[in-house]
Amino acid sequence: MALSRRQFLQISGATAAGWAMASVCPNWGLLRAAEQAGATARIVPTYCEMCFWKCGVLAKVIDGTVVKLEGNPVHPHCRGRLCGRGNGGIGLLYDPDRLKAPLIRTGERGDGKYREASWEEALAYVADKMQVIAAKYGPESLALFTHGSGTSHFYPLMRAFGTENVAMPSFAQCRGPRVAAYDLTTGIDIGSPERLDMPNSKVVVLLGSHLGENMHSSQVQDFTQAIDNGATIIVVDPRFSTAAGKADHWLPIRPGTDMALILAWIHLVLKNGWYDKDYVERYTTGFEDIRDSFDAYTPEWAAAETDLRPDVIRETGRIIARNAPAVALHPGRHVTWDGNDVQRERAIIILQALLGTWGRKGGIFLPSPAKLPPLPGGKAFPKPKRKPLNRGDFPFAGGEGVTNAVRASTLSGEPYPIKGWFVSGTNLLATLPNPEETRQAIRNLDLLVAVDVMPTDTVVHADVILPECTYLERHDAIAQLRGRELALAIRQPAVEPLYNTKPAWWIARSLANKLGLGDYFPWEHYAEKLEEDCLVWDVDFEELKQKGVIVFPGSAAPYITATNPPRFKTESGKLQLYSEELELEDFAPVPEYVQNPQPKNGEFRLIYGRSPVHTFSRTVNNPVLTELFAENEVWLNAGVAEEMGLKSGALVRLVNQDDVLSDPVRVKVTERIRTDCVYLVHGFGAKSKRLNRAFGRGVSDQDLITRYAVDPIAGTTGMRVNFVKIRKEA
C-alpha cells in the first residue's frame, strides 16, 4: 500500500492550489511561542456561519489573533465537533481577498471597476437611491434577497422602509418543497436540524441525501452512530455517494424517478396491511380517501420507471415496514429537483405517517414544547400600499419568499416594477437557476446593493458594496435552537473587525438613521438588544456570553405518550393524509406520479451535490478549504468514459440542451455513477477576478441550469432537469 507523496496530496483532494495565505496570515508560530512563554489564550464562545447549521464554536485568541476554532461541547448542533469548514473559519477571517472597504462602482455592472468610499458616503449613496426609488415607484419596489444571520438586521430595515418583498433562496432553491409539504400535512416543520432520531433508528432511509458529503455536524454524527449501532442503511442515489458506501442497500435509481419508488413503498405498506392502524386512526385524517389511490403503483410498475429490480423494491419496503416506527425516513434538505417536489415530499410524509414514525423513538422526535416569553414587538411596521409580490402566484409559497418570483417581477415590471435589490449574504448568480435571467433582471435595476464578506460574482455587479465583517468579528441575533431540548446560543466577536468592515447590525442601523427610521433600532450597540432579550427570557446574559450556549434542562418531550400527544398544527389538528387544501387550489390531494423526461442518446442528466469542505459558492476561495478541495470535476461512468475514450483528468466541456457551453473541466472516471447522468460539486467556476484562488477553478453547474421546473404549488425551482453532452477539449 505504498503511497507516493504525490498521492498523499491527491487523496486529500488537494491540487497545486496557489497558496497566497502564508504571506498574509498572522505568524501563528510566533503566537504559539508567546503562548508557551506565558501569554494567555482567550477562549471566546460563539456560533459558526461557515454553513447554516449554527454549531457552537470556541475561538482561541492569542494577542488579538484567532489561532484555532474548536467545537463547543455543550452545543447540541456540534457536541464539540466542528466539520472541516468549521475548522476552516480562520481561512475566511484571514482570506486576503476579503472585501476591505466600502466600494462604489465606477465602471459598468459586472466589469469589476470600483473606487473606495467612506462608510458615510456609501451609506448616503444607498439611502439617497432608496428614497428616489420610493418616491418614483413606491417603497415596495425595493426587494431584499438574504441568507443567514444578516436577515435579522436587514429584514426590519426593509419592513420599516415599507416593503415586504423579501426572498431567501433557502426556500425556492432548496428546502421549500419540504417546508410546504410539512405545512400542508402536519403543520409543523421538520426543522433544521431535521428532528430525525437516527441514534435510535433500526432503519435509515436516504433519498438523494448524501449525508457526509452534505456535512452538518450533529446530523452526520447521528448517522454514523446509526451505522455503528447496526441500523440497516438504505440509500437511494444514482451516484455511489459516501453514504451509499456505508449502506446495506444501495438503490442506484434512475434520476427523476424517486417518486415512483416512494409510491411503490406506500403501495406495499397499504396492500400488505403493514401500516400502523392504531396510529393512523388516532393521529391522521383522510386514510379512507387515500387507501385506494396507490393501487396501480406496484413494484413491477415502479421497477420499469426506476430501473431498480422489483424484488429490491419489495425487500426494502418490507425492511422499512418491519422495523417501523424506528425508521428514519429522511425527507431530504435540498429537494428542488423536478418541479413535482412538494408532492414527492408529501408522499414521503404520508409514508412516515403510515409507519407511525412521527413522534416515535427511532423515527422523528417531537420539538421541545418549551416556550420563551415573546419579545416586545417594537415600533409597528408601516403597512405597504401594494400587496407583496414575493410569493408570486403560488398558493403555498412559504414565508421565506420566492426569489424567482421577485426576479420575474423585476424582469416584467408586473404586478409592479422592482427597481432596487438589496442583497445580503447570498450569491444569486450561483444560486438561482438560469443566471442569464438574473443578469437581465439586474440590468433593469436602478440600485443594486450588496452586503457580503467576499467579492462574489453577484457582489461585483453591485452599485455599492458594503463590506461586512465575518461571523468571528460580530454580534448577531441569539440563536434559538429547538431540537430535542430548547437552547439559546450567542454570536459574539472573537476579535475586532479587520480592515474597514462592519457588522450587519451596524450597517442596517446606520442606514435606518440615514433614512429617518432610527426608531426601529432603539439601541446604540446590538449587544444592548441581546442583553434586553435575555432579560425578557429571564436568561443570565453574562452566563450566555461565558458559555456560548444555554440548554434548558428538562425541556425535551421527544416521544408520544399518553400525556404528550402530537400537536399537529393543521385545521383538523391531525396529520392530513388527504389534502383538502391542495384540492381547493386544484392540485392533486393525493400524490400522483408524473413522468419526467429522460436524456436522449449522448446526453446525460446534470446532477450536482456537495463536498464536505464547501458550502455552495461561499467557501470556494477559502485558503484552508481549497487546500482540501480546490475545484470540482465532472463524474462520468467508467464504461461510458471508455467508449468515449476519456481518461480521468482529461479536459472536457459540457454543453447543455440550450447550447450553453461550460468552461473546461476535468473528468473523474468512476464506477460510482450511472451511465445516464454526470455529477458536479456545486459552487465552483467563479467569475469574479477578485477571488484569486477561486477564479476560473472548476465549472459552474448553475450556468448549465438554464431550464428549471417551477413547482406550481410553492413556486420552488426544480433544477435537475438539464441535459448535457460532453465535448472533448483538443
Next chain:
Amino acid sequence: MPRYAMVIDERRCIGCMACIAACKAENEVPPGSFRTRVRETVEGKFPYLRMEIRSELCNHCDNPPCVYNCPTQASYKDEETGMVLLAKEKCVGCKACVAACPYDARYVNHEKGVVDKCTFCSHRVAKGETTACVTTCVGGSRVFGDLDDPKSLVSQLLALHPAETLLASAGTEPRVFYIRRSGKPK
C-alpha cells in the same frame, strides 16, 4: 505509564476531512504538507461496489524504522508515552527517516529546514486533552487513548471488534489500529 494508541473505526469514517483541517491549524502544518490524510478506495464494477474510507497518520510504531535510521537521534520513541517524536533541534533535515517510513507519514518543513510529522498532539495530551483530530472527528471514527487502561475507549473498541494495522508484515508494530467491520453479529 500510559501506552497511547489510536483506533480508527472505518465504519464511522465519512471522509469529511475535518481531521485534516483541525490538525493543520493545531500544529501549524505548512501549506502543501499534511500530518494526516483521508484515503478513499472503491472496488468493483457498477453497481456492485465497495468503498473503504479511512484516515491515516503516523503509526507511532513500536518498532520504528524512522528512529533506527535517524543519524542524529532527533527521531526518538518517547519512553513515557510510546509516542514517536522528534527533537527538532537535533534534526539536520537529512530525510533518512522520510525514506525509512513505509507509511509516508513524514514531510520536510522547508521553512524551518527540519522534518516533521504527527506527534499524537503530545502538547495537548500533556495537558490532559485529546488530539485535535479526535476532538473534531465528526463521524466519531478516530479515538485516542491508553491501551493499558482497560476502561479507555480504545481498549473497549479493540476488545469488541477485530482490528488490523497497516502493513503489518513490515514488522513495524503500529499503534494505530483499524476497525473495518463489526465484531458484533448484525
